[in-house]
Amino acid sequence: MNHLVIGVDFGTDSVRALVVDANTGEELACDTAVYRRWAEGRYCDPGKNQFRHHPLDYIEGLEASIKGALSKLPPEAIQHVVGIGVDTTGSTPVAVDREGRPLALRREFAENPNAMFILWKDHTAVREAGEINQVVRSWGGTDFTRYEGGVYSSEWFWAKILHVLRHDPAVRSEAFSWVELCDWIPALLTGTEHPSIIKRSRCAAEHKAMWHEEWGGLPPEEFLIRIDPLLAGLRERLYIDTYTSDVKAGGLTREWAERLGLRENTPVAVGAFDAHMGAVGGGIIPGILVKIMGTSTCDIMVARKDVIKDKLIAGICGQVDGSVIPGMIGLEAGQSAFGDVYAWFRDVIYRPLETILMSTSRIDGNTAKTLCQEIKDLIIPSLTEEAVKIYETDTCLLALDWLNGRRTPYADQRLKGAIMGLTLGTTAPIIFKALVEATAFGARAINERFIEEGIKIEQVIALGGIAAKNDFVMQVTADILNMPIKVAASEQACALGAAMFGAVVAGLYETVEKAQQKMGCSYSKVFMPDPANAEKYDSLYKKYVETGKSVEDMLRNL
């Protein structure tokens, strides 16, 4: 039997463990565990955009998913597992005590959401992010956000820490340090949680914590105190060094080895964020943009250091040495709404019907309920089917895709969406088509940003739900990008990427590029741009850009 490696991918709702043949990349078994407390809606307050994960959800999910996947293999397979890699959402930090234990694992904090992981999409720290940005602007010295896209987000490390420190004195007094989820899982598995030895992910630190070699790590104490004196002293209890995922975090502890039925000391790689490992799993190399297409998109590229040199790519989300492939510069961009734009339009159509259907006397309540669900599920497929019929029709409709603000190029959360060119003949499928085009134009704007900076893109590899499910969206995107798009065959590209790093720390491959070459995934589909459509869209894209520019200010101020 070949060597096996495990990739573990911690998502928003669940965690997946994937067992992979380390020689061939064959995906042998996969299992998913839903976070139990999260599924019950505990510790969250969507009205306040508060989203927290209890550490026990992670611990239980980790065990269940790995054991679940292994149980699908012959018993002897377990002996062949030689390495583990981990990717997670982020920035998802947690307050830990002197031993590096998340506070919520202590009885007195067991029910305190502020003692839990603050999920990436938690927006409770909007105010703190604003204050951080103000200090960044008025500081006069180094711009510590320059490698993070130039704007600090409420979704990130320092803003979340400050928010909790301000609002929860109990957590404040017990929080010795703070740890990202992608650092904590490998530390947990390898018994390296103690703040003095835990290995921190370069990907997380440099994208979210303003860490950079250029200024010797985290921002200086003086800067942090300028943001808020509450941050005083924290810097030295955090970290100086950061690590790429080809580095071993440690070996599996006896306890976890027993729990999982694996061998003690099995090497575990330093963690990283899901999209970055997904890019590796999807087959990223210089010249390829990997696009993780779901509710939003995360767009990843890598560039050789001798190409990028000291250049700072303006208007993207982040530029981090080794965040994706160690030794190369990882570049991150993204659209803040992609599939969410279609879901938004579905709901515009669906909600009024739900109101009416749930109160009609013509059908009984249960039928109404199932009918509602059926309608809701069918709206996007049905609109897609109609839109396919008008694929080549010029509909005179132009939409701007900034319904959730704009992330790349040049992040601006104040921007909003628009639909322009409506006539009495504009139907729902025509609007849907325009929204699909708008999201694809948004994708093109990202590509253009890279290209303008001299970063060549020859091809796009797509991962994620939209790539797997909606061929129409993918074809229009290929036409508008005027570039082939390959869809990764693996539905678990993130876990696959994590497994590749597991193979590297197991010593099977010298570099993750070599692991990619042997374990690289295949592609289920290739969307080739239609030349006629690509040409037509080329001029429509210019209109999108011009129109966007001319109404930007107005949209900001609405």
Added chain:
Amino acid sequence: MNHLVIGVDFGTDSVRALVVDANTGEELACDTAVYRRWAEGRYCDPGKNQFRHHPLDYIEGLEASIKGALSKLPPEAIQHVVGIGVDTTGSTPVAVDREGRPLALRREFAENPNAMFILWKDHTAVREAGEINQVVRSWGGTDFTRYEGGVYSSEWFWAKILHVLRHDPAVRSEAFSWVELCDWIPALLTGTEHPSIIKRSRCAAEHKAMWHEEWGGLPPEEFLIRIDPLLAGLRERLYIDTYTSDVKAGGLTREWAERLGLRENTPVAVGAFDAHMGAVGGGIIPGILVKIMGTSTCDIMVARKDVIKDKLIAGICGQVDGSVIPGMIGLEAGQSAFGDVYAWFRDVIYRPLETILMSTSRIDGNTAKTLCQEIKDLIIPSLTEEAVKIYETDTCLLALDWLNGRRTPYADQRLKGAIMGLTLGTTAPIIFKALVEATAFGARAINERFIEEGIKIEQVIALGGIAAKNDFVMQVTADILNMPIKVAASEQACALGAAMFGAVVAGLYETVEKAQQKMGCSYSKVFMPDPANAEKYDSLYKKYVETGKSVEDMLRNL
């Protein structure tokens, strides 16, 4: 018993006859007759925007509606009928023979749509209208469209005539002259159809046929030939003089008197267009704008000649001496989509659902059909109910109402609509509210045009379906106009206005203003602007204007 008068209102789908007490204005009886052939969809081709009415539909409907209304009164009432007034849609011309008979009434033309009335909304003559406008621009002499808003429409007299002359040699050879519906009905009733004696409506001639005293009536032969030599000779077979509706077209013929059971020689007034007579019925006087609010709006004002003098109000649809109230200048403006904008949004929501519901196996076909109809009918009321709840909420959404182009101010059919400021939180009711605001902003833009030209507006009187049915739309419109809006109590303001002219030609009143004073309708509701909302909307209106200006060019060129 008091004197009675009858107002007959020829609409798009049906004709209404209203019997009114000429002393008090009390509406005693009303009856509606649907056009039978039209209801069957005959002679029309919606795909080509071809809409024709068979003259027999009018004749049969005229008889049925008047007899229907009279039958609801005591038999002796008939003896008290002393006058008849008529209003119709327009421009709705027909080709007539040497005797003034619509060609479709002759056996050989009985089934030829080109020998029938070409309904106002027929757009088959788009090309001819374009050519007319080109000649108007390149002509060098008088601009014959200057009192008609400066742009000749495919909905109008000459364009329609030219289109038929070009495409139907049989009609071309037999068409001696052409007659508007509002001229033909009074002529039919009074036996004055012969082209040499038929009295032509000033309202129709000056709004639609480029007739004006300034250049001695219709445009000169030379101009018409420049448009197309096919028009040669027609001018002298048309008319020189035109008449206002306080003039008698003639007395009821014996034949029609017998058919209707009325007295021979009962005076019949010269006809006019529906909106203009509706304005009279609604209570128009200088300083009041009467707004007929349906799928689109028609906005009518009157101005004293000593106020308006030689001034030409730019950017409106028409300015005609006596078109509304004889002796005053009638001013016409309008929005090319009003209720149609809401119906459009309803269909955006409804159509996808219909597709899904009609193919689900969860309910049977008949239930699906009735459910569809129920949902379709409930969407606007349901959106309205939800919009009322957010009446005072600032939703950051701004729409432009030009989904059917813009009629006033400054007609431009190439303009299109837009919805700007969308976020993932934008719901259907929020969009609906923005569309209501947009149509009200469109209304305000018309008011501003009048006011800028020195035509004061102190109050708005509203007629039509929207005014009667949707209080939310009316309140928002009152807020945005910052002006009280009275809703006419009469659902038959057009027919009531026609009846007032019937009373004038019967000799009961010296002028129609005096008829208005005695017979004037009451108001069912008054919408007072909410001061806080009016102020808020005042600044949003400025955004509407600015945004509109900045995207106009872009919308034109989409």
